[in-house]
Amino acid sequence: MKTINPRNVVLSVLMFIAAAPCCFVNAQPRTDTVINEGWTVSPISDTNKKAERKPVALPHTWNAAYDDGKRHYNRETMVYRRKLNVTPEMEGRRLFLYFEGVNSVADVYVNRRTAGSHKGGYTAFCIEITDFVKPGENSLEVWAGNALRTDVLPISGDFNVYGGIHRPVRLLITGRDCISPLFYGSPGVLVRQDSVSSERACVTVTTKLSLENRNAGLVLRTTMTDSDGQTVASAETPVNGESMDQRLRIEKPELWQGRENPYLYNIKVELVRDGEVIDCVRQRTGLRSFSVDPGRGFMLNGKHYDLHGFNRHEDFKGVGSAMVRSQHETDMRLVMESGATMLRLAHYPQGETIYDLADENGIVLWSEIALCGPGGYDYTGYVPNVENNARQTLREMVYQKMNHPSICFWGLFNELLAGDEEPLRQYDSPVPFVKELNALCHSLDPTRLTVFATCVDQKYYLGCADLIAWNKYFGWRTSEREAADFFDKARATAEGYPVGVSEYGRGGSIRQHADPLYADEYDFPGKYHPEEYQAACHEGYWAAFKNRPWLWTKTIWQFSDMQSSIKDEGDTPGVNDKGMVTYDRQTKKDVFYFYKANWTSAPMLHLCSKRFTVRTHAVTDVKAYTNLDNATLYVNGKKIGKAAADDIRRVVWKGVELNPGDNTIRITARKGGKTLEDTCVWRVE
Structure with a gap:
């Protein structure tokens, strides 16, 4: 029998561990981390390098306090900064910054090098920063500008283009082969409902891939489950390109029926190598026509x-x-x-x-x-x-x-x-x-x-x-x-x-x-x-x-x-x-x-003009809104009378007399043994 040297075993294990990180980290599914904390913001016009860098959390706009009744707001460029620590666990993996919205033009720098840019403040964009980072501490800068430009929407409109990183930012970390986050800022999984009825639904799931190992025996596995977690449809397809279509057929689907029944299904798309999931994206959909x-x-x-x-x-x-x-x-x-x-x-x-x-x-x-x-x-x-x-x-x-x-x-x-x-x-x-x-x-x-x-x-x-x-x-x-x-x-x-x-x-x-x-x-x-x-x-x-x-x-x-x-x-x-x-x-x-x-149908009753507390007319109409058949009015404890709601749910009492000084106005309505009421005080001066 051949004797095994324990020292050789130890050396072999150590060599395996040393060689493992690339394969190991590539096999891990992605991580998705919100990085809204730890930012600063300052004007781009920092010519003397002494402008204050104000700590902020995202989402953020420099026009947040614009509610002072003045017809102005700032349309300028500001610089957001943050540190990003690249740990040993990230070695061999791909890093992406996903911005849900930067208003309205963004230039992104990593360690002072241009990593990417985007025009448009109301759609997301994703930038890969794998080749821009180094182990340890890295600097992120986002130049955000909301100045009016004729090449960026909107060029007009009666709403404020506030500016800033006004939606969340996420750090995505994937293996070398992944479901792409770079396809127009989408999740990389696109669900198209080809036909839907109460008998059957046919859905096409298109998955966009970003692959470095194109012939690596990858499989795309897509599973659709109901609200109880039960599988209703699935597909498993060998990967043969960077855009994969898979068709799912769901029998007797529960339909998304607006407020009555907003039923949602879950879709999980997994990228698999040798039976191991190396990336995964989850989406929801509701089936409707x-x-x-x-x-x-x-x-x-x-x-x-x-x-x-x-x-x-x-x-x-x-x-x-x-x-x-x-x-x-x-x-x-x-x-x-x-x-x-x-x-x-x-x-x-x-x-x-x-x-x-x-x-x-x-x-x-x-x-x-x-x-x-x-x-x-x-x-x-x-x-x-x-x-x-x-x-x-x-x-x-x-x-x-x-x-x-x-x-x-x-x-x-x-x-x-x-x-x-x-x-x-x-x-x-x-x-x-x-x-x-x-x-x-x-x-x-x-x-x-x-x-x-x-x-x-x-x-x-x-x-x-x-x-x-x-x-x-x-x-x-x-x-x-x-x-x-x-x-x-x-x-x-x-x-x-x-x-x-x-x-x-x-x-x-x-x-x-x-x-x-x-x-x-x-x-x-x-x-x-x-x-x-x-x-x-x-x-x-x-x-x-x-x-x-x-x-x-x-x-x-x-x-x-x-x-x-x-x-x-x-x-x-x-x-x-x-x-x-x-x-x-x-x-x-x-x-x-x-x-x-x-x-709505749940019983409700509302007395109008409750904020109109000081009045100059002693004779007035009293109005209420209700989805019940009628309501009753009381003024200073005296019953004025019952009135029916019209076809747009108004109840009006015409020519009601008020006393000088304070008047207590009270309305009531009954439904199913329950009494609804609303009240206020009007003062006649």
């Missing part, structure tokens, strides 16, 4: 599904566009409370969190690129110089967001001006380019519908998208009649294209009130936006819209108040006050409850 009919409106899984909701900007008091998850969750809670079924994400792709929340809660989304009309600027909103960035942004939005079942519509533009009259005919026409974008969008994703939002005659844009939507605003006295007449005519001249309402509304201040409403027009560019005026406008709008189910969407401008430097109306300069809730989300305006009464 949808269409829009010119006569019936939006159809979800073969049934009419009324789309009504809000335009939502990514803007929150105290942080600007640098919103954190809890703030997105606050918005979604309010959206769900209102009874909305849809959000239009205006006017740019938004943070990943809001898409996830929409998937989970069954909210249908319209996601659009930031190709915006003038919004107050003196031109059409289009110049040829922006075309390359618009194409890039469209590709990024579609590839980054296409796995979200909540998205049914891709938006191509908002309010680009076009026309035959002067001076519009003098400008470059956006129409040929919009048609090009429409074709590009369908080539990227043939499963969804394209749409535009216009404020000029739709005839100029017929054929530019699958759907038409209008941004249209009317005054309070005539909003019902004007809205009804306008959209009936729009439908009649749309040449068979479905017509919807992409924006409607009016400003409303919780600090301004009127009794009675007397002015024909309180709004733009007026400084007086009584809360009662806003509510009256919306009552008229909804009276017209609710009986027109062929309007494929009805989206209010807007979900919350927001900053807009070009605005000088209402009670605060630089603020667009058309929101259903205030900028800090702390106050729901009366109009929020109007829609809650119309859109």
Whole structure:
């Protein structure tokens, strides 16, 4: 028998360990680490090298405090810096920086060397830094600039381009062969729903790979599981290229049915070598079919599904566009409370969190690129110089967001001006380019519908998208009649294209009130936006819209108040006050409850004008919103009477007499043995 020298065993083991790191680390699945802490920010104009480097956490914008009622904000370049420690465990692996959004132009440096750049503040991008780092401490710099440029979207619009690394940053570490994070900032796994019914769903999963060992016997394994973790479909395919299609077939799928049942499946894609998983990406999807009919409106899984909701900007008091998850969750809670079924994400792709929340809660989304009309600027909103960035942004939005079942519509533009009259005919026409974008969008994703939002005659844009939507605003006295007449005519001249309402509304201040409403027009560019005026406008709008189910969407401008430097109306300069809730989300305006009464079934009752506490008229109308049949009014403990709700859920008591001084106003309603009530005090002086 041959004797084995123990010393040789030890040497062999040591040699194996020494040789192992490359193979070992390459076999590990990826790590994905958020690196939002440990950053500093300072102006780029640090000529004397003494400018303060302020410690910050991401998301961040240098315009976060822009809510002081001044019509200005800073459009400049700032430098974000951070240290990155490359540990021995990272040896032989690939390192990527994934930026969810840098507004609006980013240049990324690693150890002072240019690692990459990106144009566009509302889509993600990923940069590989493997060849730029060294063992130990490394320096990261991101130059972020939000100056107006004609080659970067948006070049116009009535919202603030805040600037900064205003969304999270992640460090991805993979093996040498991986599912690529570099394909237009997407997850590298793209889910296309080829056909969906209650009987069967057919899905194509396309996986983008980044391979150094092209002939290394790799296998791609894709598994789809239900909410209980049970496998419903799977595929396993030898890797033969860097773009792999796998087709999954799901029998008797549970469908994503909006708010009623936002059912989600999990998809796991694994890159396997010799039976060992070397990379893994997980995604979610919901299986659904949808269409829009010119006569019936939006159809979800073969049934009419009324789309009504809000335009939502990514803007929150105290942080600007640098919103954190809890703030997105606050918005979604309010959206769900209102009874909305849809959000239009205006006017740019938004943070990943809001898409996830929409998937989970069954909210249908319209996601659009930031190709915006003038919004107050003196031109059409289009110049040829922006075309390359618009194409890039469209590709990024579609590839980054296409796995979200909540998205049914891709938006191509908002309010680009076009026309035959002067001076519009003098400008470059956006129409040929919009048609090009429409074709590009369908080539990227043939499963969804394209749409535009216009404020000029739709005839100029017929054929530019699958759907038409209008941004249209009317005054309070005539909003019902004007809205009804306008959209009936729009439908009649749309040449068979479905017509919807992409924006409607009016400003409303919780600090301004009127009794009675007397002015024909309180709004733009007026400084007086009584809360009662806003509510009256919306009552008229909804009276017209609710009986027109062929309007494929009805989206209010807007979900919350927001900053807009070009605005000088209402009670605060630089603020667009058309929101259903205030900028800090702390106050729901009366109009929020109007829609809650119309859109929800859980018993609710709301007394209007509770903030209108000091009055000069002793005789007034009292109004409430409820989804119950009727309500009862009491003034100073005396029963005034019961009144029925009308077809838009208003209850009104006319000519109610108040006493000088304080008056306690109380309303009640009963449902199922439970009493609802709301109360306030009005003082007559």
